[in-house]
Amino acid sequence: DARVTQTPRHKVTEMGQEVTMRCQPILGHNTVFWYRQTMMQGLELLAYFRNRAPLDDSGMPKDRFSAEMPDATLATLKIQPSEPRDSAVYFCASGLPRGEQFFGPGTRLTVL
Amino acid sequence: SQQGEEDPQALSIQEGENATMNCSYKTSINNLQWYRQNSGRGLVHLILIRSNEREKHSGRLRVTLDTSKKSSSLLITASRAADTASYFCATAATGFQKLVFGTGTRLLVSP
Known part of the structure; x- marks a missing residue:
């Protein structure tokens, strides 16, 4: 049963600290997405990759967020420095172009 | 920013009843998809309907798409x-x- 995995599941950190979230997409999926979900803004697309190349990161604050795919089995989302307004649930999803997306369980981030 | 607006925002029904949710969007689309999210979990894909399709079924789910009105419904x-x-x-x-x-519809089905 292929699934998207995300680590950590929960992260509590202090303002100014670096946060790294990791995602393992489903093997064979060539598109990977990072989303952020909050009560106020709902589900927002931060960035996405196809064949490990970034296609769109316009939803991401560039000064503090960065997303990479070091290899086909790992996607990372990094926040440095973190701020309280970054508190949210971050989801990774993988899929094929113009098809359904498979979501991971999310990383719940709390920045104090 | 979100493209889709869903209606209603919340829906409460009894088991056995039908639930209908509507979605409106703003720009031309290639396809429209519906997802479900249980509390505290990730989203699960339910059904995909392409822009040249008008209706699709999957088990107890029925989705319609009206591209002229830029709207879809999930039953x-x-x-x-x-x-x-x-x-x-x-x-x-x-x-x-x-x-x-979209913004999502919260469905509560009571036994």
Whole structure:
């Protein structure tokens, strides 16, 4: 049963600290997405990759967020420095172009 | 920013009843998808309907798409308590691959 995995599941950190979230997409999926979900803004697309190349990161604050795919089995989302307004649930999803997306369980981030 | 607006924001029904949720969007699309999210969990894909399709079925789910009105509806028939979740529509714009999600409908099905 292929699934998207995300680590950590929960992260509590202090303002100014670096946060790294990791995602393992489903093997064979060539598109990977990072989303952020909050009560106020709902589900927002931060960035996405196809064949490990970034296609769109316009939803991401560039000064503090960065997303990479070091290899086909790992996607990372990094926040440095973190701020309280970054508190949210971050989801990774993988899929094929113009098809359904498979979501991971999310990383719940709390920045104090 | 979200492309889709869903209606109603919340829906409360009894088991066995049908639940209908609506989604409106703003721009041309390649396809529209519906997802379910249980509390504290990730989203689960339910059904995908392409812009040249008008209706699609999957088990107890029926989705319609009206591209002239830029709207879609999701019907869940004979609802169960396990259907309690938030339901989101998401659109893939023509020529693009990324999904833009709606605001979601919270469905509560009481036994």
